[in-house]
Amino acid sequence: MGDAEIIPIGTRGRPGRGTGTTPSSAARGLAPGGRPPADRSTGRPTAPRATQDGAHDGWVDEESIGGPRPVEDTAPAAPDAATADSGPEPAAPASEAPDADDAGTATSGTTTADRHPLGAVSPAELMAALTSAAKEVLGPDWEDELARLLAFVRRRLTGDYAVDEYGFDPEVTERFFLTALRPMASKWFRIEVRGIENIPTDSGALIVSNHSGTLPWDGLMTMVTVHDHTGRFVRPLGADLVFRTPLVAQLARMGGATLACSEDADRMLAGGELVGVWPEGFKGLGKPYSERYKLQRFGRGGFVSAALRTRTPIVPLSVVGAEEIYPMLSSMPTLARILGVPYFPVTPLFPWLGPLGMVPLPSKWLMEFGEPVRTDELEEGAADDPMLVFDVTDQVRESIQQTLYRLLMERRSVFGS
Amino acid sequence: MGRVVLVTGVSRDLGRRFARSLASDPEVDRVIGVDVVPPRGDVGAVSFVRVDIRNPVIAKVIAKEDVDTVVHMSVIATPGTAGGRHTMKELNVIGTMQLLAACQRARTVQRLVVKSTTTVYGASPRDPAMFTEDMQPRRAPRSGYAKDVAEIEGYVRGFARRRPDVGVLTLRCANVVGPHVASPITSYLRLPVVPTVLGYDPRMQFLHEDDLFRVLRLGAVGDERGRATGTVNVAGDGVVVLSQALRRLGRPMVPMPGFAVGRLGQVLRSAHVADFSPEQLAFLTYGRGVDTTRMREVLGFEPGFSTEDALADFGSTLSPTLDAVLAPAQAGAQQALDALGRLVPAGGTRG
Numbered sequence: 001m002g003d004a005e006i007i008p009i010g011t012r013g014r015p016g017r018g019t020g021t022t023p024s025s026a027a028r029g030l031a032p033g034g035r036p037p038a039d040r041s042t043g044r045p046t047a048p049r050a051t052q053d054g055a056h057d058g059w060v061d062e063e064s065i066g067g068p069r070p071v072e073d074t075a076p077a078a079p080d081a082a083t084a085d086s087g088p089e090p091a092a093p094a095s096e097a098p099d100a101d102d103a104g105t106a107t108s109g110t111t112t113a114d115r116h117p118l119g120a121v122s123p124a125e126l127m128a129a130l131t132s133a134a135k136e137v138l139g140p141d142w143e144d145e146l147a148r149l150l151a152f153v154r155r156r157l158t159g160d161y162a163v164d165e166y167g168f169d170p171e172v173t174e175r176f177f178l179t180a181l182r183p184m185a186s187k188w189f190r191i192e193v194r195g196i197e198n199i200p201t202d203s204g205a206l207i208v209s210n211h212s213g214t215l216p217w218d219g220l221m222t223m224v225t226v227h228d229h230t231g232r233f234v235r236p237l238g239a240d241l242v243f244r245t246p247l248v249a250q251l252a253r254m255g256g257a258t259l260a261c262s263e264d265a266d267r268m269l270a271g272g273e274l275v276g277v278w279p280e281g282f283k284g285l286g287k288p289y290s291e292r293y294k295l296q297r298f299g300r301g302g303f304v305s306a307a308l309r310t311r312t313p314i315v316p317l318s319v320v321g322a323e324e325i326y327p328m329l330s331s332m333p334t335l336a337r338i339l340g341v342p343y344f345p346v347t348p349l350f351p352w353l354g355p356l357g358m359v360p361l362p363s364k365w366l367m368e369f370g371e372p373v374r375t376d377e378l379e380e381g382a383a384d385d386p387m388l389v390f391d392v393t394d395q396v397r398e399s400i401q402q403t404l405y406r407l408l409m410e411r412r413s414v415f416g417s
Numbered sequence: 418m419g420r421v422v423l424v425t426g427v428s429r430d431l432g433r434r435f436a437r438s439l440a441s442d443p444e445v446d447r448v449i450g451v452d453v454v455p456p457r458g459d460v461g462a463v464s465f466v467r468v469d470i471r472n473p474v475i476a477k478v479i480a481k482e483d484v485d486t487v488v489h490m491s492v493i494a495t496p497g498t499a500g501g502r503h504t505m506k507e508l509n510v511i512g513t514m515q516l517l518a519a520c521q522r523a524r525t526v527q528r529l530v531v532k533s534t535t536t537v538y539g540a541s542p543r544d545p546a547m548f549t550e551d552m553q554p555r556r557a558p559r560s561g562y563a564k565d566v567a568e569i570e571g572y573v574r575g576f577a578r579r580r581p582d583v584g585v586l587t588l589r590c591a592n593v594v595g596p597h598v599a600s601p602i603t604s605y606l607r608l609p610v611v612p613t614v615l616g617y618d619p620r621m622q623f624l625h626e627d628d629l630f631r632v633l634r635l636g637a638v639g640d641e642r643g644r645a646t647g648t649v650n651v652a653g654d655g656v657v658v659l660s661q662a663l664r665r666l667g668r669p670m671v672p673m674p675g676f677a678v679g680r681l682g683q684v685l686r687s688a689h690v691a692d693f694s695p696e697q698l699a700f701l702t703y704g705r706g707v708d709t710t711r712m713r714e715v716l717g718f719e720p721g722f723s724t725e726d727a728l729a730d731f732g733s734t735l736s737p738t739l740d741a742v743l744a745p746a747q748a749g750a751q752q753a754l755d756a757l758g759r760l761v762p763a764g765g766t767r768g
Contacts, residue, residue: 127757159664165656165706166546167620243542243703246616246674253618253658263545263552 166264167253170233177255178224184217185224188362189321190417195369196229198315204272205372206265206307207234208396209317210295210404211284214326214345217360218319222276223255225367234276235268237303241282241342265306277303279393286331286343292323293408295401301393308383308392313372316396318403321365324414326350363414366407370399420638421447423484425470425516426491427460428452430597435490435630437461444638449482451475452491453508470512476519479526486528487520488637489513492569494534494562495601495692502561509565510572517576520583528584528644530636531573532629535589535650535707536563540619540699547708550589550648563696570648577646584646586636586716591652591707594727595626596734604691605701607735611663612681615672619659619704622652625722625730632718645715650707653724659701662728667737675702 131142138145152175155161163169185191199205209222223234236252237260243249258264260277268275278284283296307314331343350357373396375382382388422439426432427450440448440462450456450463451470468474470491479487491512496505520526538544539554558564570587577585592602605611632651663670673681675698682693693701712718722730 157664159657159661161661163620163656163658163661165620167618167656167658167704169658240543246614248616249542249703250616250618253620258546259543261543261545263547263549267545267547 163254166235166256166258166268168233168235168256169254170256173233173255174227177251178227181220181224182228185221185228188360189221189325189365191221191225191321191365191367193225193229193367193369195371196226198369198372199226199230199232199274200313200372201230201232202272204269204310204312205274205315206269206303206312207274207276207315207317207369208303208400209276209278210293210319210400211278211280212287212292212319213322213360214285214328214343214347215358215360216278216285217325218322219276219278221322221365222317222319222367226274232274235273236276236278237265239281260302262302262306265303266309269306269310269312279303282342286328286345288331289323289327289329293320293404295397295404298393298397301389304389304392304396305383308375308378308389311376313374313376314392314396315372316370316399316403318368318370318400318407319365320367320404320407320411321363321414324363325360327361361415364411364417366411368403368407370403373399420445420486421449421482421484422486422488422637423449423451423479423482424463424488424490425451425512426489426493427463427465428454428456429491429493430458430599431593431626431629432456432490433458433460433463434597434626435488435633436463438630439463439488439634439637442634442638447482449478449484451478470516471507473515473519475515476522479519479523483525484523485525486637487516487526487530488633489516489529489531490633492532492534492566494536495694505562506565510568513569513572517572521576521580526580526583528637529573529576529586530633531569531585531587532633533566533570533587533589533648534562535591535622535652535705536696536700537566537570537589538705538707539563539696540703540705542703544703544705546620547706548650549708550650550711558696561694561696584644586646587648588632588636589648589650589707590629590632591622591624591650591724593626593629594623594731596731598626598731601692601694601697603731605693605697606662606666606668606731608668608685608691611668611670612678613659613663613670613672614675614678614698614702617675617702617704619701620656620706621659621662621704621724622656622706623724623727623731624652624720625727628653628720628722628727631721632712632716635716635718645717647715649711649716650709651712651718651720652707652709653720653722653727654709655724656706657724657728659704665725665728666732666735668735 134142134146138149152171156172161169161171199207207222207226209218212218219236223236226232226234233256236255236257238252238257239260242252242257243259258268265275265277279298279301280296281299287294287296304314326345326347326349328343328345328347330346332346333343336342336344347357349359373392375392378388422445424432424436424439427436429452432452433450433456436448436450437460439445440460448463450460450465451468452465453467453469455465455467466478468478478484492509493505496502517529520529535548537554537558538548538552539556539558541555543555545552554563554567558567573585573587577583593600594603594606628651636645657665660670678701679693679695679698682691682698685691686693712720
């Protein structure tokens with residue numbers, strides 16, 4: 001009984017200050033052969049005395065770091081601890097000293113660790129929380145998903161992936177670009193697709209589309225839509241401005257684009273790719289809002305020659321809705337010339353709202369893939385007949401224009417569903 | 418019938434090693450290596466003749482030795498080794514002119530193989546993805562190595578017209594890499610921290626040094642298919658982008674605007690660490706790819722190393738810069754993952 005009362009005084013009434021690796025001062029005092037109580041230490045050798053001092057010093061340091069609050073805490077806690085100890089302990093120190101030792105280290109709820117904000121959270125609970133969070137984010141088979149994600153990150157960091165000869169990186173396009181753009185297609189523009197069956201499932205084809213909307217959102221949305229419905233990647237042909245602009249050049253090549261020139265078009269079509277081309281170019285992209293849905297000149301018909309040379313079908317695509325995402329009021333030709341860009345758009349929101357003005361308006365989009373124009377029935381050398389090339393170009397252009405008018409008639413409102 | 422082969426540019430490593438391997442070929446009687454300065458390494462059975470190809474003496478060598486095959490490898494890419502751009506141009510262009518003039522006189526010459534480079538295609542945002550042999554650069558090169566090579570190819574074509582009985586083969590080789598190659602691109606990739614042009618990720622093709630020797634040998638003394646004439650692109654299969662190549666080599670990259678890379682290149686050039694010529698900077702910005710259909714169909718050559726393999730072989734001799742940083746981080750991540758793995762079942766059952 002005498003021992004039990006004295007030990008709490010040595011630790012200011014706290015049963016133990018153990019770190020888990022070494023026994024607490026209280027436990028050491030209770031253990032047989034350990035540090036004796038303070039009143040008996042006078043007759044003992046000095047070595048245990050030194051350890052007690054060391055422990056005491058350490059305790060003072062911790063207390064001073066912890067600030068005055070813990071001291072106040074310990075003051076009312078001291079009688080509690082004393083009374084609590086006085087209950088079970090009368091027998092303990094005398095007979096079951098090893099048990100007391102265990103208790104001293106095991107009562108982690110009252111060590112200094114509980115002053116840490118995370119002290120009360122056990123690793124297992126933390127793990128359980130992380131597990132449920134992972135389930136929430138990655139779905140029920142989150143372990144496989146996480147493993148796949150980590151493998152993906154590792155491959156990207158070590159360069160262990162393949163790009164094709166145009167610099168196309170299918171992995172990053174599918175996992176990153178298309179995933180990021182998909183909500184835009186389904187939630188923002190609510191794209192309605194028609195005639196997707198006109199896209200061949202495995203052979204080369206040339207998708208020819210109208211171009212509008214100041215920024216080439218229609219191209220990106222075509223890529224997402226075609227990939228989601230057919231699983232194929234559209235390989236866009238871009239102007240040389242795209243490949244001259246830093247960052248855009250890198251992302252375009254990564255996303256599968258290449259330069260709109262006859263060599264690349266021939267090569268891609270001959271390789272069985274699904275090539276996307278927007279023959280209006282900047283004339284279509286940067287036309288004022290008042291000229292919406294009026295097709296501009298279709299370049300020089302180079303895309304038709306490419307399709308004729310490689311005998312691949314031409315799929316006309318009409319996109320309704322992209323004209324309204326940035327209604328362009330003026331193109332500021334002088335400023336554009338200074339900046340070296342084809343046009344500098346002024347819309348009701350841009351540049352007045354700054355970056356916020358670059359958010360496209362949520363118009364409702366319709367995409368219709370038309371009947372493919374077949375080129376394999378034409379005789380050899382058809383690509384060298386300029387009149388035939390012009391005829392096919394006009395046929396495609398007319399088909400897209402008529403579909404646009406029809407879709408506009410069907411559309412009930414610009415922004416409504 | 419044994420052959421007598423004249424190889425120019427043997428003072429440099431690639432030329433010397435090619436000449437040496439050719440000399441050990443049973444089909445070849447003699448190999449004569451010529452250059453302005455003696456080769457630094459072992460040339461084996463090659464008889465070295467110290468002669469400046471800018472000098473008509475080369476004609477005497479060809480006539481005296483009854484040379485029937487000429488392999489022209491002394492087109493140099495960097496002014497650094499020659500001592501200035503002016504000397505480099507002299508060596509490249511005037512040297513080739515003299516050599517071709519000598520070959521035209523020599524009745525014994527039956528075959529000429531010129532090692533050219535894909536640099537002649539230039540690099541610009543208006544390039545097609547893959548150049549075929551009949552494509553021209555979008556903008557004619559106006560300076561440096563690319564202009565030299567374009568002029569050399571012009572003289573070679575002129576020679577082929579004047580001597581239709583000589584089989585002339587021009588090999589446009591992609592960037593040659595390998596454990597022993599010293600070239601602008603290898604010194605660039607060997608930098609401990611590699612500056613790249615911000616916002617661009619150029620496509621690149623590589624040719625392994627062993628494949629270069631094989632294709633030169635095929636062109637010089639190969640069988641019937643190797644007797645092909647004309648211009649042929651030579652490159653390993655596949656394409657890598659620069660960021661990917663640097664990650665594979667374990668080289669950290671520092672993207673910076675193009676003009677800053679150019680300025681840094683000048684500093685590095687004056688420190689003789691790496692060479693950034695304007696055409697090299699254009700290549701590091703826009704990249705380039707060449708079509709190798711003709712290499713397979715006309716020349717019948719199959720590279721032993723793809724672009725990726727060549728890069729890996731080159732990288733095997735490099736000590737990755739990132740290892741010092743990456744290894745502890747990787748070990749730490751592995752430990753954390755292991756700990757996570759141990760905790761997962763416990764957490765799973767409790768949660």
